[in-house]
Amino acid sequence: MSEVTTQPRVVATDAALALIREIQADHPEILFHQSGGCCDGSSPMCYPADDYIVGDRDVKLGEIGGVPVYISESQFDVWKHTQLIIDVVPGRGGMFSLDNGREKRFLTRSRLFSGGEACPLPGR
Template identity: 80%
Template sequence: MDETSGEPHVLATDRALELIREIQQDHPHILFHQSGGCCDGSSPMCYPANEFMIGDHDVKLGEVGGVPVYISASQFEAWKHTQLVIDVVPGRGGMFSLDNGREMRFLTRSRLFGGGEAR
């Protein structure tokens, strides 16, 4: 939760929640890690929970559909006044993300806390 607004740091659209449930049919325990922009841009990457090591400096933003969402501490510092909204669009997911090959991919949208939209 953002300390000033009381709003959650991360939300998911209904379409994202549907894709999460679809992925959980094959991989019941998953997590998201907000990519830092290297190989897969700034997509939220979806991994089997037992195959991704959460780092000492990762920050848990919250949960969407019961799935934890993490971000690196340095990214969190830059985005701490921003609410992330996990959405779904047509396309291919990140190379190692579980949405890859489903013809739909997760996408992060954002808005500033207090109602201001950020792009």
């Protein structure tokens, strides 16, 4: 019998956690929303928590560094079999994202959950 392991739906690299702390020095309360495409591709967007209204149909994937990460319900349906890995690469952040102007930006990588991994969703 194979053992089932529980994995978080979203994790962050050390570089992403460091950039989160850098941003929090200017904006203590932040959140992430995984973009669905268009202008900034599929970048995770970082916003001041009081400037972004989380929608009724947004899904909370979890937290990274104590910061909540949301995704739209339609995007979640596409990504529900993957673990999102928030990382950092050189470049300019999304136009409205708090990583903009820091010469590094957040980037989402992904990994498919395997058959032996459970992937619970907080609040769902």
